[in-house]
Amino acid sequence: MGAARVAMPFIPARLVRRHGWTIGVYVLLLASLVFTVAIHPTYGAFDVQSLALGALPLALAAAAQTVVVLSGGIDLAVGPMMAVANVLAARAMLHVSFRDALIIAVLVLVLGCAAGAFNGCLVVFSRVPDIVVTLAMSFVWGGVALLILEKPGGGAPLDFQNLASGTSISPWVPNALILMVLVVAAVWVPLRSSRPGLALYAVGSERTAAHASGVNVALARVLAYTLSGAFSAAGGLALTMTTGIGSPLSGTLYTLSSVATIVLGGVSLAGGKGGMLGPMAAAFILTLIPADLIFLGIDPNYGQVIQGTVIVLVVMVGGLAALRRKTA
């Protein structure tokens, strides 16, 4: 009781300190939304929907990358695995009922877990560095996607596409946003407060101390890659929903974009630090930037340059803030 009384006034300060980055990312998101409305006064519900549609696959790719990076690894196979899920779903869902499409979606998610677990086992038991294994696996999964569907095609029932594309509560709350929150929360909330979740952070934070604390390091790392596979598969399904077709090269961009997103979202590439909230907002920011450039009439080819610049600037400013706190 005494401790609680003493601790109370510190809680907001500590919350801000510990989650400062996440708060900063949401402030940045809010600022860029305000900026967007300022330069494009007719920005409306439809634009919000297309923003959410664009951000959904990236957010799921970022979630996939986040779990692995938190455990102290990296997964360069995220994009190609999304492509595999995308073409698999689009090929199997062509001309099927909504119910069958849902069953197929579940199967794809299970396959995603299996593929992720396979990646993880390779990394942990071959002792080849994760960056090499997942880079090699990215070629393997990229090839598999092309084998499943040679060129863009396939399809999915309209109801299934509407899971992401439509709106149900209000035109201002796109389904894509709800879906993203539900999918990420369904995995992350229970995990975050359980021992396996703690083990994930522990392994990424200080591997020897984790081992000495009795954590099964190998298992925790395989778990991270398994979850990454699940999120990647979800991302692939999201691509099927948002585009309506399957495309074997659809995932290519997402591997590196996912890394950029989580860095902007405050996940430390050294492992052990960060969460899911930051990367989700970061996915929206990075989707909003190219849209803003179109509104401003700037050549969209500058988009990449500007995105890269924003990431470096934000991470630099964040680093400076951390440095000042340390010396203060």
Place this chain on the structure above:
Amino acid sequence: MSEPSPLLEVSGLSKRFGAVVALRSANLSVRPGEIHALMGANGAGKSTLVKVLTGVLRPDGGTITVRGQVRAIVSPAEARRAGLMPVYQDPALIPDLTVLQNLRLTATRVDAVRHWLSELGMSGIDFGAQARELPAPSLRLLDLARALAAEPDVLLLDEITAALPADLTERVFEVIGRRREQARSVIFISHRLAEVSIFCDRATVLRDGETVGVVEPARGGDARIVDLMLGPVAADVVQAEAQRAPTNAGSAAGHVRLEVRSLRAGNMLQDVSFSVRSGEVLGIAALEGQGQRELFDCLAGVRRPDGGQILAEGRVTAFRHPYDAIRAGLVLVPADRMQALLRQRSVRENIALPLVSRIARWGLINPRAERRRVNQAIHRLQIDTRAQSQVRRLSGGNQQKVSIARWLAAGFQTLLCFDPTRGIDIGTKRQIYLLVRELAAAGSAILLFTSELAEIPLACDRVIVLFGGRVVQVLPARIADESTLLRAAHGLAAEAAS
């Protein structure tokens, strides 16, 4: 007196890391209800023994018997099931998790930890704080409370008192002393002889990875512990004295190459002054963590001092980078060879690396000049170059020779040796000390920290003893026998003088 059957029995335990033998044949027998000290000089194998007993390392040979049952302790979890619970030298909490999360991670009962923390007089720790936000003593006591909460049969404490202030140390002793009543035991590792003799029932002494004796410190055993830790070195010293007598003569004549005035850095290095002359080997004796690392880091330009001056060849210096120190003629030979060497490159490239700046003309390396200087260095140090294609394949001793050879080829005025013979066999050790003497005779000044006090009279002319970041004693090496140094290094200088 009937001998109670031991709670934990270790026999013939061995462990090697590559070429380095950490444990040769360790024996240990702990009775129920006993506080048992594990003593030994730095590198004698105490920490390795603890890590083997608690499943962090797998032994190469030997048996571990707990309550009469032979156990294969293959993981930390298995050690816990066998009733062995460690508190390691390094904090074991995950820095990015809160205290509460750390306890959940190890499935520790929170109320039990709170209970033990209040027993230890530390009930104020905020369980919502991240481990990285807590001060070192709190982390140590949390580690201890977490270990106590598991109610282990044998508690292993590795240097728990090193990071604690005196009042907390007393509290720790009182709490773990109560385990005696429950016939539970403690294995206690400490460098502080005084603590051990007051507090421990028996002491097992390790030397070079081998158990050399079991002593009851309460009955005037300290002297015997010191003897056992030292080993039979007297003969060696005499022999070495004969070897080095001629090189030592002209040492006083040289000019001062390196002078340090009231150097301060961090908490560990408080106020250190000394000077080293050309032709002189100045030894530094200290237990772990008395400021020697900070001292060498400052001298080698790795960190900037908080106060005081470093004078090289009479000029005040301000090193901002190791490069500046090397330019000023101060070069470092670290204990961890792999810190200095490129482990996958050849002996030749390693030796030539610091040399490149001197023989490169307009960015191109002059291969002939490089080969000549490298060959000279290899020849002079008698490096065994059979495994020369990759430095990591060399033995520890030869690796250390390569890291000295690098500087030999590049040229230097003052050589800073930080525990250069750690984990090196006795023959190569002798060669390295002879080499150090030779370099001094050729006009260099040498600063030599070694964790093996017995070797100070072999290589040094004078020795300074550091304790708590200060110089507590300066002695001519001739009279610095090991027990004198050991006493001074344990902060018992006043006693020795009286």
